[in-house]
Amino acid sequence: MSESGHSQPGMYGQGRRRRRRRGDRDPGPPGQNLSGPSRDREYQPRERRDGSEDPPGPLIQKTPIILAKPPGERAKPSQNAPLSGGPVLEKPIMLMKARDDAGKPGTPPEGAAQPSGPGSSKIEREGQRPTQPVYQIQNRGMGASASSSAVDPMVGQSKLLPPEKMKHSIKLVDDQMNWCDSAMEYLRDQTDMLVVGILGLQGTGKSTIMSLLSANTPEEDQRGYVFRAQTQEIKERGGNQSTGIDFFITQERVIFLDTQPMLSPSILDHLINNDRKLPPEYNLPHTYVEMQSLQIAAFLFTVCHVVIVVQDWFTDLNVYRFLQTAEMLKPSTPSASHDSTGSSGSDDGAEYYPHIVFLQNKARRDDFCPRNLKNMHMVVDKLMTHSHLRYKGTLSMVDCNIFPGLGLDYLSTEVNMFLLPVQENDEDSLTKAGSGTYPLFSLLPGYRGHPSFSTMVSKLRSQILAMPRCQLSHTILTEKNWFHYAARIWDGVKKSSALSEYSRLLC
Structure with a gap:
């Protein structure tokens, strides 16, 4: 994906060019200018967000559905997603850790890129009600992983307990x-x-x-x-x-x-x-x-x-x-x-x-x-x-x-x-x-x-x-x-x- 946040077709085109470049060292289709800084970025190995390189081999398994967020993580991040052309957060996975503790099945790995733009918004809205993640976040907030600002239920219960009964003076x-x-x-x-x-x-x-x-x-x-x-x-x-x-x-x-x-x-x-x-x-x-x-x-x-x-x-x-x-x-x-x-x-x-x-x-x-x-x-x-x-x-x-x-x-x-x-x-x-x-x-x-x-x-x-x-x-x-x-x-x-x-x- 380009850093300026281009549309979804451009992203798929760059993916095809990358597979040809890695397979047979094809410089790309005619008419495509890959000189200058853009060329350097294209021929450099792709790095993960945590600093490690992609493993060698074909990347056919990286289909667009893997880039989508899990159902429990879609609504709230989509409301705060940056506008087209804005900077992309470097580590959005930290938001998912705060909400889900990275322990739920289906959580994407840290190297998975976060989609943006109209295509990603469409994927997030498929089969998802806007209010469902809100209820999930509220239910998780009442559990053991609640934030420090939440009221301890034991404190509230202690205030409702009857006073201690004396047995002797x-x-x-x-x-x-x-x-x-x-x-x-x-x-x-x-x-x-x-x-x-x-x-x-x-x-x-x-x-x-x-x-x-x-x-x-x-x-x-x-x-x-x-x-x-x-x-x-x-x-x-x-x-x-x-x-x-x-x-x-x-x-x-x-x-x-x-x-x-x-x-x-x-x-x-x-x-x-x-x-x-x-x-x-x-x-x-x-x-x-x-x-x-x-x-x-x-x-x-x-x-x-x-x-x-x-x-x-x-x-x-x-x-x-x-x-x-x-x-x-x-x-x-x-x-x-x-x-x-x-x-x-x-x-x-x-x-x-x-x-x-x-x-x-x-x-x-x-x-x-x-x-x-x-x-x-x-x-x-x-x-x-x-x-x-x-x-x-x-x-x-x-x-x-x-x-x-x-x-x-x-x-x-x-x-x-x-x-x-x-x-x-x-x-x-x-x-x-x-x-x-x-x-x-x-x-x-x-x-x-x-x-x-x-x-x-x-x-x-x-x-x-x-x-x-x-x-x-x-x-x-x-x-x-x-x-x-x-x-x-x-x-x-x-x-x-x-x-x-x-x-x-x-x-």
Whole structure:
């Protein structure tokens, strides 16, 4: 083929001349001028595109059909084919390698010339629909040989997978009061979440309650709870099970934070008997234990939507003094504009305060008496009058139909209080009921003054999960953003000047 891109008949004529020249050294037909540079090109051996010479022998096998492209390679190159008279690409085979990896049967060898001009376009259009190669290229592009700009399907699938389910709690703050980052892998980039924390004295049942609210049922073995409860050995020696802050998140995107006991005597005893070195800013062990409890409480008041305060008897005035002190020392955090009204009705637009729930665990049957219940609500309301914590208006035992005979207006000063009875098996209650002297009532359960423990836990869970999810800061936080926000708050609590000054006054 001439380099100027002449028509197809000229190409066939040159092919005939070349066969005669190689066979019998005929200088060509008369009237044909082969002198000059053109003559030199004609009598030089034909070279392949990769630099090798044609093998000797007849070239009758090089029919025009071999010069045509395979069916899968026709449409797209024909659209970009150069116009007549334009330069021919030196290595068009590279385009075929990019699309087909040179592995399909029928791929022409590298030495095969690429036709151009009207004749080649006609061959390409024979038996070929224009849209077929396009679909083939798209299908090949979705395979393993896709370009780097294509999206990895594994990445798209990972975004659609459900979040990893936790089987047990992990540390958010360890026993040395250091922040842990292991909870980050369980968090997602979504904003619909609820953060629930818990506070309480030693042995009140905080871990058990958090396990029942999060992932377990009363019928399960306590050794399999997500928050490990006290073992019998720890109970006998008066120790504590939880240290620092434990983290657990459910599939419903509810974050539960279990904490070590407030003002724990076992932690104090461990510090004294094991001669643990105190931080330099604390001189006495009991001061260090109290400041640890205040730091945890102030932290929960800042990063939680709901804080549960657990008591196993009514009531300890030191608990309310402790809550008020932690409220005073909590970090200053801005509140959202639509969430500026405090529990007492005053406008405190500069601070965020969580909802607080007073949970009476291991309640006796007399505690469920309507008269005693009303007195308990009145006492808590008086003790929390000057607090900005949201201690009323978001949880009600009367609405749970626990007291069917009481009207909705019976508790005029109803606070966020809930009573849980002592956990016992149904077999124990039937045994106690059948131990009387009347065989007629031996199969009936004894009167307890309240529904079963499982029913009470279910009603409490419904009330807690239905609590308002107020905005924790001036910006809407995702789960991962909440984690980073909580880490900054914890660091600020440990370095708080107000807590340091309060610790100095305790000495």
